[in-house]
Amino acid sequence: MAPRPVQVMFNSLGTACAGDLYLPDANAPVPGLVLGHSGVMVKEALAVFAPYFVRAGFAVLAIDYRTVGASEGDPRGQDYPQRQVEDFRSAISYLQSRPEVDAERIGLWGVSVGGSVAVQAAVLDRRVKCVVVQSPSVWNGWRYLERLLGRAGVQALRDRLDEDWQRRYEGGAGARVPHLSLDGETVRDTPDLAAEMFPSYRNEKTLDSTEHLLTFAPEDLIHRLSPTPLLMIANGGWDPYHMLEEAQSAFARAGEPKRLEVLPYDVLGLYTGPGLDEAMALAVDWFDRYLRRTRLATVTPTPTRDSVAAMTQ
Numbered sequence: 001m002a003p004r005p006v007q008v009m010f011n012s013l014g015t016a017c018a019g020d021l022y023l024p025d026a027n028a029p030v031p032g033l034v035l036g037h038s039g040v041m042v043k044e045a046l047a048v049f050a051p052y053f054v055r056a057g058f059a060v061l062a063i064d065y066r067t068v069g070a071s072e073g074d075p076r077g078q079d080y081p082q083r084q085v086e087d088f089r090s091a092i093s094y095l096q097s098r099p100e101v102d103a104e105r106i107g108l109w110g111v112s113v114g115g116s117v118a119v120q121a122a123v124l125d126r127r128v129k130c131v132v133v134q135s136p137s138v139w140n141g142w143r144y145l146e147r148l149l150g151r152a153g154v155q156a157l158r159d160r161l162d163e164d165w166q167r168r169y170e171g172g173a174g175a176r177v178p179h180l181s182l183d184g185e186t187v188r189d190t191p192d193l194a195a196e197m198f199p200s201y202r203n204e205k206t207l208d209s210t211e212h213l214l215t216f217a218p219e220d221l222i223h224r225l226s227p228t229p230l231l232m233i234a235n236g237g238w239d240p241y242h243m244l245e246e247a248q249s250a251f252a253r254a255g256e257p258k259r260l261e262v263l264p265y266d267v268l269g270l271y272t273g274p275g276l277d278e279a280m281a282l283a284v285d286w287f288d289r290y291l292r293r294t295r296l297a298t299v300t301p302t303p304t305r306d307s308v309a310a311m312t313q
Contacts, residue, residue: 003054005047005062007070010094012087018070019043019091022050022060023100031105031291032059032098034091038112038137039079040179040205042069044198048271049109049134052280058287059101063091069200077176077202079209081117081138081216088121092128105129105291109283111271112137112242113213115232116250120218123225130290132231132283135242135270139219139250145210147243157210164207175207219250226255231286233279237266259286 005020020043024030033053035046046062053060065084067073088108096103107130110118115133122128138144146154164175180203222230232254234247244262251260261282265275 003051005050008061008094010090012066012071012090015066016072017066017087017090018064019094020047020050020062021098022054022062024054024057024059026057026100029100029102030057030059031107031287032061032095032101032103033107033109033287034088034095034118035060035062036065036084036088036108036110036114036118037062038110038114040065040068040077040202042198042201044069044200048276049111049280052284053109053287056284056288058107058291059095059098061091061095063087064200075174075206077179077205077209079179079205080212081113081120081141082212084114084117085121085124088118089125092121092125096127107131107287107291109134109287111135116216116218119222119225119230122228123218123221126228128228130229130287131225132233132286134233134279134283135235135239136232136247136250137242138213138216139222139246141213141216144243144246145214147246148240160207161211168208176204177207177210179203179205219253222250222254227257229286229290230254230258231282232258232260233270233282234260234262235266235270236262236264237269239267241267257290 003022005022008019008021009016010019035050037043037045043062043064050060050062064071065087067076067078092106095101095106106127108118108122108128109132111134115136116138118131119133122131145157149157160175168174232247232251234244235242236244247260251258263270263275263278269275270279
């Protein structure tokens with residue numbers, strides 16, 4: 001039976017964000033995980049993944065980013081990866097405040113773009129002790145969109161962004177575009193299905209969100225994640241959105257400890273099956289190894305001038 005979450009709110013730099021908090025049965029504080037989805041998808045979609053971790057004894061906080069789902073913030077649907085990095089970090093602060101959570105043992109898990117957002121959050125925030133990325137997609141936003149749209153498509157997009165900037169400068173409303181506009185036969189119904197399953201989900205975002213994606217390049221920082229352990233679980237089947245080449249390129253830049261698992265499933269194979277159980281077993285094992293069993297490093301306080309003098313006398 002899937003655990004029922006407690007709905008909570010936490011402050012992210014002045015904006016109230018919503019979270020679903022899942023707690024295991026435990027008599028002492030347990031390691032905690034922050035879960036983040038991609039783009040403007042909502043926390044209810046993370047209910048597919050959270051139970052695997054809760055059954056393994058982890059506390060889980062699945063979050064809505066600012067301007068998304070039950071979180072506050074306007075205009076709605078601002079898909080800004082750098083702000084989502086901040087929301088991950090705010091969620092860490094909230095999770096550490098919970099008495100049920102061991103504040104020294106916090107991990108991050110993200111899917112699709114949420115995976116690279118989680119990695120960048122962990123690079124910047126050393127409170128993170130472990131990271132798992134599932135079906136990663138964007139490691140260099142400009143390159144990713146050129147692979148997805150072609151150079152001509154990116155140029156046309158930039159023309160639209162220029163027009164949108166001028167319209168907003170003159171006081172008009174920014175344009176809005178679909179979040180999910182998938183054309184492949186096996187995924188063409190995904191936007192309608194997501195809206196049906198998750199009532200708070202809106203299949204739209206601000207056009208200028210794409211500009212923020214163009215400048216998002218967490219692969220430039222991923223080498224600074226080490227020594228935080230990184231597990232990357234990538235799709236090896238047909239998948240034009242979570243490109244294996246992107247995952248391999250970013251993984252090659254990461255330091256140790258790290259592990260890349262390429263599973264033979266397509267674009268939705270790690271979301272709804274048949275690879276979901278396999279992917280989640282890998283994630284649980286990674287968190288169990290590096291959050292529950294590993295002895296955490298103790299930081300020696302920086303010596304003062306007086307203490308150095310005393311030690312040398």
